[in-house]
Amino acid sequence: MSNDRRLSAPGSLQGGGEFDLSGLATAELPDTPLAELAAQHGLRPSAERPPVFQYMRHLWQRRHFIMAFATARNIAMYTEARLGQVWQVLTPLLNAGVYFLIFGLLLHINRGIPNYLGFLVTGVFVFNFTQRAFISTSTVITESLPLIRALRFPRAALPLAYVMIELQQMLLSMLVLAVIVLCTGEPITWYWLLVIPALLMQTIFNVGAGLAVARLGSNVNDFSQLLPFLMRTWLYVSGVLFNIATLDVGRKYIALLQINPAAIYISLIRNAMLETQRESEPGAMPYNKVKCDTWQHLKKPLDWSAYCHPVTNPAHYWIYGIAWAVLALVVGFYFFWRAEAKYGRG
Amino acid sequence: MAAADKPMVIADDLHIVYRVFGAGGDKGTAATALLRIMGRKTRGSIREVHAIRGVSFVAYRGDAVGVIGRNGSGKTTLLRAIAGLLPPEQGNVYTDGEAALLGVNAALLDDLTGERNVVLGCLAMGMSKAETKEKFPSIVDFSGVGDFIDLPMKAYSSGMGSRLRFAIAASKSQDILLVDEALATGDAEFRVKSHARIEELRGDAGTVFLVAHNLEEVEQTCNRVIWMERGQIVTQGENVIEIIDRYIAASGGTPVERDPVTGKRIHARVPAKT
Numbered sequence: 375m376s377n378d379r380r381l382s383a384p385g386s387l388q389g390g391g392e393f394d395l396s397g398l399a400t401a402e403l404p405d406t407p408l409a410e411l412a413a414q415h416g417l418r419p420s421a422e423r424p425p426v427f428q429y430m431r432h433l434w435q436r437r438h439f440i441m442a443f444a445t446a447r448n449i450a451m452y453t454e455a456r457l458g459q460v461w462q463v464l465t466p467l468l469n470a471g472v473y474f475l476i477f478g479l480l481l482h483i484n485r486g487i488p489n490y491l492g493f494l495v496t497g498v499f500v501f502n503f504t505q506r507a508f509i510s511t512s513t514v515i516t517e518s519l520p521l522i523r524a525l526r527f528p529r530a531a532l533p534l535a536y537v538m539i540e541l542q543q544m545l546l547s548m549l550v551l552a553v554i555v556l557c558t559g560e561p562i563t564w565y566w567l568l569v570i571p572a573l574l575m576q577t578i579f580n581v582g583a584g585l586a587v588a589r590l591g592s593n594v595n596d597f598s599q600l601l602p603f604l605m606r607t608w609l610y611v612s613g614v615l616f617n618i619a620t621l622d623v624g625r626k627y628i629a630l631l632q633i634n635p636a637a638i639y640i641s642l643i644r645n646a647m648l649e650t651q652r653e654s655e656p657g658a659m660p661y662n663k664v665k666c667d668t669w670q671h672l673k674k675p676l677d678w679s680a681y682c683h684p685v686t687n688p689a690h691y692w693i694y695g696i697a698w699a700v701l702a703l704v705v706g707f708y709f710f711w712r713a714e715a716k717y718g719r720g
Numbered sequence: 721m722a723a724a725d726k727p728m729v730i731a732d733d734l735h736i737v738y739r740v741f742g743a744g745g746d747k748g749t750a751a752t753a754l755l756r757i758m759g760r761k762t763r764g765s766i767r768e769v770h771a772i773r774g775v776s777f778v779a780y781r782g783d784a785v786g787v788i789g790r791n792g793s794g795k796t797t798l799l800r801a802i803a804g805l806l807p808p809e810q811g812n813v814y815t816d817g818e819a820a821l822l823g824v825n826a827a828l829l830d831d832l833t834g835e836r837n838v839v840l841g842c843l844a845m846g847m848s849k850a851e852t853k854e855k856f857p858s859i860v861d862f863s864g865v866g867d868f869i870d871l872p873m874k875a876y877s878s879g880m881g882s883r884l885r886f887a888i889a890a891s892k893s894q895d896i897l898l899v900d901e902a903l904a905t906g907d908a909e910f911r912v913k914s915h916a917r918i919e920e921l922r923g924d925a926g927t928v929f930l931v932a933h934n935l936e937e938v939e940q941t942c943n944r945v946i947w948m949e950r951g952q953i954v955t956q957g958e959n960v961i962e963i964i965d966r967y968i969a970a971s972g973g974t975p976v977e978r979d980p981v982t983g984k985r986i987h988a989r990v991p992a993k994t
Contacts, residue, residue: 408732412814420804439843718805
């Protein structure tokens with residue numbers, strides 16, 4: 375049976391076809407069906423994906439690899455530049471500089487927000503963390519194909535490492551942000567400590583979403599082309615440049631925009647860093663129709679927005695923040711793990 | 721093969737289909753024409769290449785299996801499938817333990833130094849930090865790249881790069897080692913070293929697959945050979961020398977002169993001792 379079996383494929387080289395094999399002994403396959411033989415000797419399919427808990431364990435074993443890979447990538451990213459690692463601090467500084475030039479010096483826009491510069495820079499930095507994590511993880515699989523094809527390791531280590539790179543960058547940005555916020559006249563308060571849990575949740579969200587994005591980017595090449603446009607749309611609807619509550623789209627949509635993950639993490643960190651934000655937040659003061667209406671029509675005095683009703687309760691933002699982080703992690707991890715055996719295909 | 725032998729790799733009617741994106745560029749070359757013919761039933765710019773078509777074999781513990789065949793016959797694809805990097809379309813490959821693939825094309829991270837690549841490679845294979853530290857000197861030593869170890873890998877010659885990759889992947893005792901022409905780029909000294917390492921790995925109850933165009937390499941290293949053509953097995957067996965002679969005849973090469981008693985090649989020069 376072995377020979378029939380071997381040549382059973384469509385368009386087979388019947389008896390060797392053009393090759394002269396006369397008188398040549400061919401190794402016979404065993405009589406047992408091969409799948410059965412494999413089972414008898416405890417052989418496993420090579421492209422099998424490990425069960426989810428075993429996969430997590432493998433991933434945990436690779437934690438040193440993840441950190442070493444992130445550090446190495448980070449260093450390699452700046453080796454071509456003469457200033458090297460200094461760019462890690464320069465990039466957020468220049469970013470802030472551009473916004474200061476345009477919004478602080480040229481336009482003098484406040485859009486009904488006290489300390490607009492602090493509001494804007496915080497929003498930009500926080501959104502940037504998620505944006506960079508998404509863009510970099512969307513190409514991680516195709517970029518690391520040689521590594522994937524050379525060595526066997528849980529592939530989730532790669533997007534994880536890329537998010538860690540962005541986290542390192544974000545921590546430096548936060549130092550720059552602290553200095554800027556102080557320069558705009560905000561005080562240092564205990565509220566600043568709330569940045570830590572907020573950043574932690576955002577990182578978890580980025581890991582989960584990054585895993586999903588990594589899988590999408592690995593088999594749909596168009597995805598990484600489309601992503602910058604999706605990210606820009608997300609930026610505009612997440613209240614980075616303006617207060618979502620001032621949009622003229624109806625309360626239902628405002629509520630939806632306010633609880634989107636990017637807006638949640640931005641609001642949490644703004645409220646932690648900026649006293650003006652906490653004090654002017656709708657609902658911060660008892661409702662006062664006259665003062666609220668004045669603010670809505672004139673957009674001043676800037677902090678009278680505090681006398682309006684909030685659309686979504688700011689006290690619930692922490693719950694939304696945790697929910698988004700957990701949801702993204704569970705769904706993203708599962709989604710990525712499902713295709714684990716296929717990433718080497720390219 | 722005696723029945724008591726332990727199979728390490730079993731391929732059971734294995735089919736592998738590649739999906740190629742962006743194959744629409746009409747350059748009019750033979751390769752694109754072939755893709756066009758083979759991928760007729762696919763949509764858009766995604767083409768399918770049926771690279772392995774129903775391959776079955778069994779490799780046992782301690783085997784060194786040579787895979788020969790012309791370019792594009794599916795040798796490298798077969799190794800990738802054994803390593804679990806390409807999911808089968810139909811049929812399956814079964815392995816006992818993990819398979820490590822060593823190839824000339826398998827670059828690590830080119831813009832990082834050799835040093836970092838060694839550390840990352842070891843950690844990726846699941847070694848602990850301490851183990852990595854312990855293995856580091858022997859890997860660098862084995863690769864023979866010397867002072868180049870603290871330069872980025874893109875500064876390496878192709879020979880140096882593949883030596884370092886071989887050294888990294890061969891540092892861990894693998895159950896199954898798949899070598900894809902990695903030895904072809906090394907110099908004579910490195911070939912001797914890597915032969916010794918392959919023998920060692922075989923001794924550790926492992927199985928080695930070797931893809932090489934250098935048939936002498938296969939003859940010296942392997943006790944079994946698989947001859948592939950167009951994604952199928954033409955013939956396979958332990959009669960390595962006979963199969964290789966047929967292969968040479970089929971591809972129109974000059975027959976090898978052999979000693980009638982031992983079957984060894986007769987060389988004008990003295991061959992390198994292994």
